[in-house]
Amino acid sequence: MRFMIIVKATTDTEAGVLPGEPLFAAMAAYHQELARAGVLLDANGLRPSSDGWRIGYREGRRSVVDGPFAETKELIAGYTLIQVRSREEAMEWARRFPAPHGEMADAEIEVRQLYEPHDLP
Template identity: 85%
Template sequence: MRFMIIVKSTADTEAGILPGEPLFAAMAAYHQELARAGVLLDANGLRPTRDGWRIRYREGHRSITDGPFAETKELIAGYTLIQVRSREEAMEWSRRFPAPHGALQDGAIEVRRLYEPDELPAGIPEARERLRAL
């Protein structure tokens, strides 16, 4: 089972303010522990939305909007992707995730399970095989 631990953005992450050394060290230690346990697939921080864009689809048309985006509560500042044996194991790892913006700062993470290739509709064999290859 694969799970994504999603770090929610704050005004500071959207301003491009990087955390201090203590938080970087805590995150590095946590991710090293995940790697030693063999469950870490990927992890990274995302640049502020001013460096990105959104593509919206409506009534058969798409529109592109350059960042930044105003509502930080809906934005993602980073992620960690893990592969574990159960939901409970994913929950245990996520409980140990360091406070994402520092011990005394408000913050939130969200954990979501990814679809596995065998959960996709059987009528889409090419897509299932491409996903299995990842």
């Protein structure tokens, strides 16, 4: 079972402000622990939405909209992709995820299971 741990963006991440050394160290230690356990598939931070774009689909046509995007709470700042044996194991790892914007900052992560080939018709 694969799960994505999604770090929500903030105004700081959207401004390109990188976390301080303590948070970088905590994230590195967490990801090293995932790797040692053999469950880490990928992990990365995302550049601000000002460096990205969206493709809109409407009535059979595509349109490109350049970032930045206004609703920070709907944006992703980074992710960790893990492969585990159960939902419970994924939840256990997610509970140990370092506070993504520092211990004293309000934050939220979201965990979503990926579809596997056998889930699809």
